[in-house]
Structures are given as structure tokens and as C-alpha cells.
Amino acid sequence: MAKKKSVSRGKAQKVTNTKSLAFLEKYINNAAPTGFEKPGQQLWLDYIRPYVDTHIVDTYGTVVGVINPDAEYKVVVEAHADEISWFVHYITNDGFIYLRRNGGSDHQIAPSMRVNIHTDKGIVKGVFGWPAIHVRDAAKEEQPSMKNLFLEVGATSKDEVEKMGIHIGCVCTFEDEFMVMNNRYYLGRALDNRIGGFMIAEVARLLKEKKDKIPFGVYFTNSVQEEIGLRGAEMIAHRIKPDVAIVTDVCHDTQTPMMNKVVNGDLACGRGPVLSYGPAVQNNLLKHIIDHADKNNIPFQRAAVSRSTGTDTDAFAYSNAGVASALISLPLRYMHTTVEMVHIDDVESVIQLIYHSLKSIKNKQDWRYIK
Amino acid sequence: MTAIPGCNNSNVIFLSGVHNVMMRNVINGNGCATDFVANFTNQN
Numbered sequence: 001m002a003k004k005k006s007v008s009r010g011k012a013q014k015v016t017n018t019k020s021l022a023f024l025e026k027y028i029n030n031a032a033p034t035g036f037e038k039p040g041q042q043l044w045l046d047y048i049r050p051y052v053d054t055h056i057v058d059t060y061g062t063v064v065g066v067i068n069p070d071a072e073y074k075v076v077v078e079a080h081a082d083e084i085s086w087f088v089h090y091i092t093n094d095g096f097i098y099l100r101r102n103g104g105s106d107h108q109i110a111p112s113m114r115v116n117i118h119t120d121k122g123i124v125k126g127v128f129g130w131p132a133i134h135v136r137d138a139a140k141e142e143q144p145s146m147k148n149l150f151l152e153v154g155a156t157s158k159d160e161v162e163k164m165g166i167h168i169g170c171v172c173t174f175e176d177e178f179m180v181m182n183n184r185y186y187l188g189r190a191l192d193n194r195i196g197g198f199m200i201a202e203v204a205r206l207l208k209e210k211k212d213k214i215p216f217g218v219y220f221t222n223s224v225q226e227e228i229g230l231r232g233a234e235m236i237a238h239r240i241k242p243d244v245a246i247v248t249d250v251c252h253d254t255q256t257p258m259m260n261k262v263v264n265g266d267l268a269c270g271r272g273p274v275l276s277y278g279p280a281v282q283n284n285l286l287k288h289i290i291d292h293a294d295k296n297n298i299p300f301q302r303a304a305v306s307r308s309t310g311t312d313t314d315a316f317a318y319s320n321a322g323v324a325s326a327l328i329s330l331p332l333r334y335m336h337t338t339v340e341m342v343h344i345d346d347v348e349s350v351i352q353l354i355y356h357s358l359k360s361i362k363n364k365q366d367w368r369y370i371k
Numbered sequence: 372m373t374a375i376p377g378c379n380n381s382n383v384i385f386l387s388g389v390h391n392v393m394m395r396n397v398i399n400g401n402g403c404a405t406d407f408v409a410n411f412t413n414q415n
Binding site: 084103104192193226227228229230249250251310311335336 | 372373374375
């Protein structure tokens, strides 16, 4: 009987450095609401520019750093650049502001949050007001919803609000900052999925610093408008017309209270990247990634998705004539809150896994199941 | 990761009635129907 080969999966090797982490902090602290990603995209482009040959900026703001732009065979490495936010929707005569969502913003966490309202005159500070516990009817506690959530900016009239530069259509983001918790977690608003933009930029840096020769075109793509339905990826997929897409986004850690492993699977921060199985995932590409995780001793977890991944993977997979696509997810706690958390080791592992999977792709590799 | 239903399995449970019609449009089309996304965004 043959001895079974054991696969030992180790701890992540550190590939980020002081300079890259300084970029991460600056990038996360900058707001990038869906549809208004420009400042964040400029930061990202400035960071990745030394590591690529050229870049593309599309009409709606997706930015692509390209290595070997003349190559026929094209591999996309993708994340999304936008974050959920709110739109100013209605200003009352006495100066309160009602909102609409811009993406899947969470009404449950909004009351008493501080916000930045982005105006042509700069940031205006506001807060989500909420009635005090003393005056609420305990028997009929009202839940926060889009019908009762409102902003206060210290104004007494609609006219005063408008003079502050606030108008219908201004976007609002929660006020908070990036931090490192217990030397184990990165924590902040909208790590979903700016951490992805950071990770793919780090892959570009590694390729450059290690002087890897890649025989195909690599398109590091930071897409806009994922949070309202994968729109930026849809647009750029048709423009690039890639042969392969490796997408990274976040997924749910299910180890915290009130999470249900039966419903959402058993996924944990600190156990490595999550590789998804599902119709949009091309199985030969997935196997390629798993093989290189094993070969390079990178820990990983598995997840199953039915119908869709809920990420830009779907947009790339079903674009053009079908693009071989796979999803490498980063487990995250408290998605779409201001305290999203990811494990530092997982970030390092995702970068390594994308790097090794990417550079081992053969030029014009044929991913079809039957040839 | 988007929270828009039709693009994300976890929210499909909230679909009913007119949403299901839109969901079929989503499934049959490429990605998510604009009307569907607008409906979710504004009403939820």
C-alpha cells in the first residue's frame, strides 16, 4: 500500500513591507464611494505605476495596470475599488437629511455613527441621529430603516444645509480610520474590497522586484462599481477581452457569535485564502491554483457557492465568449460595517497564492475540459 | 462582496413577488437587471 503523501500547509510568509503598508493605510483611509472612486483610483495608480509597463483608465474610472500590453494572451488579476456609501436624497425644511443607499449599506449599524458628507466644498461632518433610550417606547422599539434614518449636520434649515455645500446626490461615508488590532488583524471601513486592490498591487510589485519574466499580458484591474452589481467588471471585461481572470474579494468569516456555519459554511480568519467552487469558477483554473497552494505550502480553505459568487468573478466568467475565472477570497469579519477585520497572515497568503498561480500559467494555456 | 440580491446567494431569501420576476431577468440576462438593483437599493 502506497504511503499517503501528507500535505502540510504552513504559516504565511511575509511579503508586504513598510512602504506597502503605508500605502495600505493611506488607501483605506481615503473614501471611494461607488461611482466616486477617482481619488482612491489615483492613489492606487500612483502606487502600482512603477511595477507595470502601462495603464488603462476607462470611462467610469476602472484602472488597469498592464504588463506586456502587446501580448495576445491576457490574464486579468482583479479586485474592486469601490465602497458602499449613502446618497443625500431629501433635505427637510428644518435641516435634516434623508438618504438612499449606494450599494448594500447597513441600516442596522447607522444610528449614532459619524459621517463625512462629500461636497464640492470639501468634507462636511454629520451624524446619524437617533432618539434617546429614555424616550423610546420599550414595547415598540423601532428598528432603523431607510424610512427613519436621518442625518444631522447642526443646521436649522434646508437653506443652511445647502449653503454648507450639501445637495441632493452628495455621497456620505462613515468616519473611521484604519488600525491594526493585536498585531493580528487589519481593521477598518470598506476593507471590502480595497484590501483586494492592495493585494493585487503587491503581486505586481513582487513580479517587478523578483524580475519574473511573464510571457503573456497581465492586467491588474481595480474595478469600480462592484457594490451595486459588478458593473465596473462587466465594462472592463468587454474592453480587455481576457483569456483568464483571477479575482480576489472578501468572504464571510463564520466563527463569531450569531453566524451560522450550516448556512454560511465553516470559514475562519487566519486559516488562509478561501477557494470557491461554483458554476462561474473554471475548474481547471481552480485546480491550477490549488496545486500551487500545495506546492508553495500556502494554507487555504474551500467554499461552495450556488448560482453566483457575489463577486466580480461572475462578471468576468460570463463575459465575452466565456472567460476562465476563479475566485481567491479573503475571509473577513463584520462585512459592510465600519469594523471589518481581516487576518494579516491571510493577506500575505492571498498575495503569495495569486503570485505563484499567476506566474506559473503557461502562455496560451488552454483551460477547456475537453480538447 | 456585493450585497445586491441576484448577485449574492445570501440575499435571495428576501425575494418575493415582483422580485422573482426580476430575478428571472437577472438569471436569464448578463449579471443583474438594472431595475432589480434600483428596486433593492431604494426600497430596502
